[in-house]
Amino acid sequence: MSNVKKEQEVMSNAKKEQETMSNAKKEQEVDISIKEAKKILYLTPLHIRSLCRQGKIDAYQDESNRWHLKRSSVNEYASKRDEKKQNHDKRIENDSKQPNIRPTTQACRRIRQKVENDDKLTQEQQKLFLSRLKQYEIDYDKLYLERYTKK
Secondary structure, eight states: OOHHHHHHHHHHHHHHHHHHHHHHHHHHHHOOOOHHHHHHHHOOHHHHHHHHHHTTSSSEEEEEOEEEEEEHHHHHHHHHHHHHHHHHHHHHHHHHTTTTTEEEEEEHHHHHHHHHHEEEEEEEHHHHHHHHHHHHHHHHHHHHHHHHHHH
C-alpha cells in the first residue's frame, strides 16, 4: 500500500509542476499595455512604441490604436538590454585598467597620412605640421599616463 501512495504522491506532484509551468507560460503570453511595459522597462511610452514599430518587441495595435505587447517579448528585451549594459560596464572597467591604450594614435596616423599625401603643402609646411603632430602625441601621452596611473 505504501508504494501505491508514493506513486500517487509523485503523480500529483508532477501534475502540480505541469500546471504551474503551464500557468507561467500563459502569464508570459498575456498581452500587456504600454503602462505595464513602462514599469518593467523603465522607458517612456514614446520609446516603447518606437521599439514596437521597429519590431524589437512583439506587439500589435487594436482597432482603437492601443498597443498590446507580449509580456515574454518585453521581459526578453529587458534581459538583453541588461546583459548588454553589463558587458559594456565590463569593457569600460577593463579599458580603464590598461593605461597604454592611446585613443589618439589612430587619429594621428590618419592626419599624418593626409599631410604626407597632400600635394598643396610644401616640404617645409609638411615638416612643420608633422613635428607639431609628433609633439601633440608626446604631450597627450604624458597626460594620458598621468590620468590613468594615479591611484
